[in-house]
Amino acid sequence: MKQQWIHEGLSAPVNVTWEVTNQCNLSCIHCLSGSGRAKERELTFDQCLGLIDQLAEHHIFQVNFGGGEPFVREDFVSILEACHCKGLVTCISTNGTFLDDDVLEFLKGQEMLFLQVSLDGGTSTTNDPIRGSGTFKRIIRNIDRLSGRGIPFSINTVLTKLNFPEISSLYSLAKNYGAKLRISRFRPAGRGKDSWEFLRLEKRDLKAFSQWLSDHQDVVTGDSFFSLENEERKGLGLNLCGAAKFTCCIDPEGRVYPCAFLQDSFFYGGNFLKQSLSDIWSHARGFKILRDLKVRSCECCFRFESCHGGCPAVAYFTGNTLNIPDPECLVHCIQPVS
Amino acid sequence: MEFVESIKYQSSSHSYRLAHGISVRREKFGLLFYNSKGPKLTFVRSGLWILPSFFSGELDLKKWIQTRFPSLPEEERGRVEERLLQTFSKLLEKGLIVETTMDS
Numbered sequence: 001m002k003q004q005w006i007h008e009g010l011s012a013p014v015n016v017t018w019e020v021t022n023q024c025n026l027s028c029i030h031c032l033s034g035s036g037r038a039k040e041r042e043l044t045f046d047q048c049l050g051l052i053d054q055l056a057e058h059h060i061f062q063v064n065f066g067g068g069e070p071f072v073r074e075d076f077v078s079i080l081e082a083c084h085c086k087g088l089v090t091c092i093s094t095n096g097t098f099l100d101d102d103v104l105e106f107l108k109g110q111e112m113l114f115l116q117v118s119l120d121g122g123t124s125t126t127n128d129p130i131r132g133s134g135t136f137k138r139i140i141r142n143i144d145r146l147s148g149r150g151i152p153f154s155i156n157t158v159l160t161k162l163n164f165p166e167i168s169s170l171y172s173l174a175k176n177y178g179a180k181l182r183i184s185r186f187r188p189a190g191r192g193k194d195s196w197e198f199l200r201l202e203k204r205d206l207k208a209f210s211q212w213l214s215d216h217q218d219v220v221t222g223d224s225f226f227s228l229e230n231e232e233r234k235g236l237g238l239n240l241c242g243a244a245k246f247t248c249c250i251d252p253e254g255r256v257y258p259c260a261f262l263q264d265s266f267f268y269g270g271n272f273l274k275q276s277l278s279d280i281w282s283h284a285r286g287f288k289i290l291r292d293l294k295v296r297s298c299e300c301c302f303r304f305e306s307c308h309g310g311c312p313a314v315a316y317f318t319g320n321t322l323n324i325p326d327p328e329c330l331v332h333c334i335q336p337v338s
Numbered sequence: 339m340e341f342v343e344s345i346k347y348q349s350s351s352h353s354y355r356l357a358h359g360i361s362v363r364r365e366k367f368g369l370l371f372y373n374s375k376g377p378k379l380t381f382v383r384s385g386l387w388i389l390p391s392f393f394s395g396e397l398d399l400k401k402w403i404q405t406r407f408p409s410l411p412e413e414e415r416g417r418v419e420e421r422l423l424q425t426f427s428k429l430l431e432k433g434l435i436v437e438t439t440m441d442s
Contacts, residue, residue: 011363011364011366014378059364061361061374087361
């Protein structure tokens with residue numbers, strides 16, 4: 001990705017993450033949003049339609065739905081339909097336990113929709129301590145139903161110390177369903193702040209994972225491992241953090257942040273109910289800070305062009321500053337950096 | 339994106355549409371194409387010469403340039419056409435647009 005495009009700035013995000021509710025029937029220990037109960041002033045359906053109008057007006061290409069569990073909202077299918085009517089591609093991150101027959105019927109044959117089902121282990125022994133008792137069986141049962149109806153999906157795993165040893169079996173499991181494995185980075189956000197030290201990978205494992213990714217080019221990462229990826233995966237995605245440059249996040253109450261992992265008052269851009277998205281995108285202070293961010297200590301690193309300092313969210317939440325390198329970058333895993 | 343050599347069968351009497359699953363929008367530098375199936379983004383430094391509406395396929399390139407830039411000298415129009423055809427050949431290669439003949 002050439003930096004010149006970033007410096008010129010995009011008129012709007014390429015995609016937005018929309019946490020459409022905070023409500024979730026599960027209570028995963030690494031949840032980036034700390035989901036559980038619905039927030040007090042979650043957007044009404046009409047407000048959602050207003051937001052969709054704005055997303056379409058600004059020619060945003062894709063909406064990535066998360067939460068909470070999006071399918072907990074009874075109007076979620078209608079929200080999806082409204083997006084598709086406006087030409088917005090959608091991607092849903094679901095915990096896979098709310099897929100009833102009506103939802104499956106809707107999902108069948110949807111050309112503008114991508115579905116990611118979360119699974120955090122190749123066995124219940126690994127998955128259930130993370131996602132909750134009995135969830136492995138429930139998720140696999142629904143994956144079977146998706147597969148049986150020919151509905152395409154990917155399996156999404158948040159990489160942690162617990163499931164790292166099962167990454168290859170998760171890869172095989174996904175392959176057996178004709179699905180892609182998507183591995184996301186665990187970050188110290190939401191409940192992940194509390195479980196960070198317990199779940200984060202050791203440096204030697206991060207280094208091994210980097211090599212594993214190189215050997216499995218068909219594994220997708222949602223651009224979350226660019227700070228770890230080797231030369232072999234060059235060109236498969238971004239080589240820098242996309243927050244406030246390509247993407248932003250809208251929370252269940254309409255508040256806009258640069259990224260789902262940076263939902264902190266310091267980065268708060270505004271609420272789309274009070275300000276236009278365009279105004280927030282172009283003028284919010286927290287967004288400008290991220291766009292202008294230069295991690296000086298990384299600039300002389302031989303991998304700088306591959307990661308441009310890595311994930312600011314991990315740096316911010318672990319070091320309370322943005323001006324430090326991503327503590328989990330590949331160079332840190334090879335040698336300690338002073 | 340760099341401009342590349344055009345390919346012979348291309349002609350400015352052809353029009354172009356977005357390929358299936360592709361979206362495009364205008365940016366300061368030109369056009370930003372989005373492929374929902376990935377690789378996702380293609381940046382095209384085309385300035386104001388081409389707008390997303392061109393890819394509705396209603397006008398061929400010659401007519402587009404005539405309509406949008408009526409005061410442009412003939413010679414200059416030819417140069418612009420040539421450069422844009424080069425860009426289109428790259429976009430065709432990437433599967434972002436498809437070529438349609440005006441009489442089809």
